[in-house]
Amino acid sequence: MKKVIEVDGKEVGFKATALTLRLYRHFFGRDMISDMVKLRKAYMKASELPEDASDEERKEAQLSALDLEIFENAAWIMVRQYDKTAAGEAPDEWLDGFETFSIYEVFPVILELWAFNQKTTAEPKKK
Helix, strand or coil: CEEEEEECCEEEEEECCCHHHHHHHHHHCCCHHHHHHHHHHHHHHHHCCCCCCCHHHHHHHCCCHHHHHHHHHHHHHHHHHHCHHHHCCCHHHHHCCCCCCCHHHHHHHHHHHHHHHHCCCCCCCCC
């Protein structure tokens, strides 16, 4: 599945296929399934925080540096699959091309592509 969105005034394409997991593991040496489950939980906690939340609640709900790195790596892999030239050689090179890059703007797209890619086409066997 492919999707193009505007990020910092630029059109950015994302793509997720069966190759996504393998590329993520190859480039980062980590399991993308585990990382995406962890990141989704952290993102949902942070994005659902009420406006009147206390400072303590806000601090607890903030995304960690590792969460942000997982997000950036997953986004880069999907951009790389869409267009290797636009992605550059590494996430740092790609991210350096933006003035701002909001996880709250991009992560819903990553989740949508991820969810679509995780669907199975197998039918359950009846007993």
